[in-house]
Amino acid sequence: MVIPDPRQWVQKHADHLYTYALARLADEHLARDLVQETFLAALQKVDLFRGQSSERTWLTAILKYKVIDVYRKRSSGLQVTRVDPEPELEFFEAENGHWKEADAPKAFDLEATDPTLRKEMAAILQKCLQKLPTLWLSIFSMKHMDELPSDTICKELKITSANFWVIVHRAKLNLRACIQKEGL
Incomplete structure (x- = not known):
């Protein structure tokens, strides 16, 4: 099993994670914030990493759920009305x-x-x-x-x-x- 090295995360994975978040949110500042939140969440749970996927895949999965949380928060504040086709x-x-x-x-x-x-x-x-x-x-x-x-x-x-x-x-x-x- 490969042990994650948090000291290398920014250098190895920040660009990939930022591009992933930006493509889904179309907001540069929010994308940067979510990448930082992803690194923080991963750091807090680094001992739970089992090595069943690559470090990048694991970090991207964490970010994916953070992006979905943003979608959920954005949509909960909107008035959803029936859309006429x-x-x-x-x-x-x-x-x-x-x-x-x-x-x-x-x-x-x-x-x-x-x-x-x-x-x-x-x-x-x-x-x-x-x-x-x-x-x-x-x-x-x-x-x-x-x-x-x-x-x-x-x-x-x-x-x-x-x-x-x-x-x-x-x-x-x-x-x-x-x-x-x-x-x-």
Whole structure:
């Protein structure tokens, strides 16, 4: 078993943990705070580390639960109302459900291997994520970044399954529109 070395955590894992938190919260200060809280929590429980995973995986798991706690706190202060799915009909043809020509997604034409374009895309995505309402960002991050099951997200954030799917759909529409507006 590998024994964790807390003296090396900042050097070895801070950048990874910060990137993980920032991608899910879209808030630089909160991401830094959560990384510090993660190191503190890990330091307090270092004797419980069993070596069943790598040190980085263990620290990331601690951070993941801290991020979920943030989502839970953010959503508990929000007034969750029933979301009406009807406004999305303006984007689709009534007779067949396909995209209307003017609203259809446009190809981004990005070469996945070009690091410059990937970095630019990541910056644009981060900017667009920051524009999402808090609850939408929480749901989108939990579903598409943390890959949590839908029923777990609904339970954690106290929303109905119908509201969940409408919010996911609206978040995707907003992100797509924002990304296209930003020039990709």
